[in-house]
Amino acid sequence: MSQSREARRAATILVSPAVLLLLALNIFPIIYAVYISLHHWSLSSPNPPRFAGLFNYQELWQYDDRFMNALGVSAVFIVLAVGIELLLGFALAFVFNAKLKGLETLRKLSLLPVMAMPLVVGLVWFYMLNENFGVTNWFLTLFGFERLPFLTDGTLAMLSIVIADIWQWTPFVTLVIFAALQSLPEYVFEAARMDGLTEREIFWRITLPLLRPAILVVCVIRAIDAFRMIELVFVMTKGGPGGNTEVLPWYIYTKGFLSLDLGYAAAMAVVMIVVVTVVAQVFVRKIAAPE
Amino acid sequence: MATYSLTTPNSIRATGALRYLIAAIFVGFCLFPFYVVISTSLKIESDIFAWPPRWIFRPIWDNYEAALFVFGGSGVLPFLINSIIVTCVSTILAVGLGAMVSYGLTRFRVFAGHHIFFFILSTRFAPPVAFVVPLYLMLRQVGLLDTHIGLILIYTSMNLSLVVWIIRGFFESIPIEIEEAARIDGYTHLQVFTKVALPLVKPGMITTSILSAIMAWNEFLIATIMTQSNASTLPVYLGGFSGSMGLEWGPYMAVGAMAVLPIMIFTLVLQKHLVRGLTFGAVR
Numbered sequence: 001m002s003q004s005r006e007a008r009r010a011a012t013i014l015v016s017p018a019v020l021l022l023l024a025l026n027i028f029p030i031i032y033a034v035y036i037s038l039h040h041w042s043l044s045s046p047n048p049p050r051f052a053g054l055f056n057y058q059e060l061w062q063y064d065d066r067f068m069n070a071l072g073v074s075a076v077f078i079v080l081a082v083g084i085e086l087l088l089g090f091a092l093a094f095v096f097n098a099k100l101k102g103l104e105t106l107r108k109l110s111l112l113p114v115m116a117m118p119l120v121v122g123l124v125w126f127y128m129l130n131e132n133f134g135v136t137n138w139f140l141t142l143f144g145f146e147r148l149p150f151l152t153d154g155t156l157a158m159l160s161i162v163i164a165d166i167w168q169w170t171p172f173v174t175l176v177i178f179a180a181l182q183s184l185p186e187y188v189f190e191a192a193r194m195d196g197l198t199e200r201e202i203f204w205r206i207t208l209p210l211l212r213p214a215i216l217v218v219c220v221i222r223a224i225d226a227f228r229m230i231e232l233v234f235v236m237t238k239g240g241p242g243g244n245t246e247v248l249p250w251y252i253y254t255k256g257f258l259s260l261d262l263g264y265a266a267a268m269a270v271v272m273i274v275v276v277t278v279v280a281q282v283f284v285r286k287i288a289a290p291e
Numbered sequence: 292m293a294t295y296s297l298t299t300p301n302s303i304r305a306t307g308a309l310r311y312l313i314a315a316i317f318v319g320f321c322l323f324p325f326y327v328v329i330s331t332s333l334k335i336e337s338d339i340f341a342w343p344p345r346w347i348f349r350p351i352w353d354n355y356e357a358a359l360f361v362f363g364g365s366g367v368l369p370f371l372i373n374s375i376i377v378t379c380v381s382t383i384l385a386v387g388l389g390a391m392v393s394y395g396l397t398r399f400r401v402f403a404g405h406h407i408f409f410f411i412l413s414t415r416f417a418p419p420v421a422f423v424v425p426l427y428l429m430l431r432q433v434g435l436l437d438t439h440i441g442l443i444l445i446y447t448s449m450n451l452s453l454v455v456w457i458i459r460g461f462f463e464s465i466p467i468e469i470e471e472a473a474r475i476d477g478y479t480h481l482q483v484f485t486k487v488a489l490p491l492v493k494p495g496m497i498t499t500s501i502l503s504a505i506m507a508w509n510e511f512l513i514a515t516i517m518t519q520s521n522a523s524t525l526p527v528y529l530g531g532f533s534g535s536m537g538l539e540w541g542p543y544m545a546v547g548a549m550a551v552l553p554i555m556i557f558t559l560v561l562q563k564h565l566v567r568g569l570t571f572g573a574v575r
Contacts, residue, residue: 003399006479006480007399007480008399010395010399010479010480010481010484011395011399011480014391014392014394014481014484015391015395015396015399015401015407017391017392018388018392018411018451018455019392021388021444021448021451022414022448022451024448025426025444025445026414026417026422028425028429029426029429030425032425032428032429033422033424036424036428092313092314092317095313095314095317096314098310100307100311102311103310106311106317106318107314108559108562109318109321109322110314110318111321111558111562111565112321112322112325112555112558112559113321114558115505115554115557116325116509116554116555117511117554118509118511119509119511119529119530119550120328120529120547120550123529123547124324124327124544125324127327127540127544128327132340132342133339133340133341135327135344138342138344167320167324171321224416224418227418228418228420230511230512231511248420249512253512256423256424257423262428265424269420269421269422269423269424269425272421273417273418273421276416277413279416280413280415281413
């Protein structure tokens with residue numbers, strides 16, 4: 001199929017604006033970030049940026065305990081938040097998977113947190129988790145427990161941002177798994193039943209394998225989005241106490257825009273982009289659109 | 292469907308009542324923080340800090356008045372206006388450019404078209420925090436820091452992947468015969484796009500508009516770094532007080548309510564398309 005000159009012109013007009021915009025605001029910044037990361041580049045210093053080679057990267061890997069801590073904190077946050085969201089969301093999808101009056105309305109209502117402004121999510125959980133007047137502690141005392149210093153204790157602070165994240169994203173996991181459940185072909189289950197499989201066997205050997213793609217999709221999307229999360233930390237803990245909730249995005253933000261050390265922040269940004277790109281490429285090519 | 296429960300394992304299989312109970316508890320958990328935002332925004336200060344929490348109180352509107360015109364010097368109004376401008380313009384641009392590129396890639400053979408498509412999709416994963424350093428320096432270089440245009444351009448680029456994914460499906464579902472007929476009637480390719488194809492994908496455009504608008508409306512990190520005051524949006528206003536808000540919960544929650552409630556309505560409307568929109572169409 002050869003295209004006419006007019007068709008080629010139309011295609012160019014249609015495709016190029018978006019591509020140019022993405023080249024300018026997506027590809028170029030990546031190259032630029034690499035360039036910046038190879039310099040001593042500080043906004044607070046009067047000196048112009050000075051070439052530094054791999055100095056920033058060497059600093060990162062060899063001497064910066066805060067960076068290693070941030071990687072660890074990010075990993076813990078992702079594993080905890082996404083893990084619990086997947087388990088809860090998965091189970092709830094089965095709860096909603098029945099033709100019962102009113103259940104659909106409940107399912108729709110449960111989706112409201114997903115689109116709420118993350119900053120407000122952080123704000124309201126910050127308020128609700130307050131040690132002195134927070135409603136979470138009121139519930140705890142109601143059941144005979146002690147009040148807990150949710151935001152000032154190291155372990156509890158991590159738990160606090162995990163709770164806020166779970167609140168926002170569990171409904172999303174439920175929605176995806178539920179949609180996948182609904183799309184499973186009924187005849188497979190009928191056949192399995194005729195073959196005499198028990199319900200338990202059907203779940204492990206048929207339902208679960210059929211749900212695998214959806215579970216993978218939601219797992220990767222949630223993990224990558226949890227990796228970029230900064231709003232909850234910004235509002236609720238500011239990375240504290242003692243670096244216990246200092247996820248990588250928060251550390252990059254403080255280095256770049258509070259310490260104004262752009263070169264160093266850019267080096268961390270490059271590391272982050274590499275990690276995300278590897279995961280995303282595998283995802284987009286193998287899972288989202290296998291061809 | 293009588294065989295419905297077959298997809299449910301014994302262990303999780305629940306009677307109807309148990310389903311309702313679990314679902315209701317979950318929904319309660321999901322809705323409770325919204326209740327807290329709204330109720331706190333209607334409380335006087337002594338009720339806000341009360342222990343035990345006051346469930347019954349006399350609602351007042353003062354916090355909203357303070358939030359709109361007074362709180363933080365100028366009140367939230369200028370920020371609200373910035374948010375509306377940036378959200379609207381970036382949404383129109385993202386949906387417009389996204390529809391164009393989707394149509395171009397589905398209907399024409401474009402050099403490296405497949406790669407362009409995957410590239411656009413993969414930008415969905417770009418972590419904003421990794422881009423703020425170069426973007427900040429770039430905007431500074433061209434004098435677009437603290438301007439609406441700067442934010443609008445960045446948000447447009449961020450929303451393109453979402454738009455392309457959803458709209459592409461809509462374009463593919465248009466029977467090619469309709470477009471060929473229009474060609475025979477003497478339409479140029481671009482006229483077929485604007486006069487035939489675009490009107491047919493209106494539902495897709497509406498869905499993506501709402502999704503893009505919500506993303507732009509909610510975005511915090513880019514906005515807080517790229518703007519100082521002139522173009523600062525609502526989340527920047529909220530973030531600005533998070534360190535020093537000790538006593539200002541009332542107006543603060545009022546702003547929170549204004550930021551969140553309009554979105555809630557759209558979320559309920561969008562339901563059907565959310566899965567596809569948020570998972571890259573990998574789950575339909």
